[in-house]
Amino acid sequence: MAELSQKDQFALHEFSVRYRAGLAKQHPTTEQSLDTVREAVREQYEQERAEESNRKPEPPSAAQEREPDAPEA
Secondary structure (H helix, E strand, C coil), X not given: CCXXXXXXXXXXXXXXXXXXXHHHHHCCCCHHHHXXXXXXXXHHHHHHXXXXXXXXXXXXXXXXXXXXXXXXX
């Protein structure tokens, strides 16, 4: 796609703003649908928190406990 001039970019941006505003006016987001999304996000968050708290910390691996080799002279 060819590069747009700054004037064309601004015009395109203004059009997209008006277009989104028109869509929002035609299809408004209802409070009920927002509540549904909030509830789903809350449930997922609580589920992830429960899984994190139920996990047992893994014991350190053998590679972490090993002492470094002595340098050879």
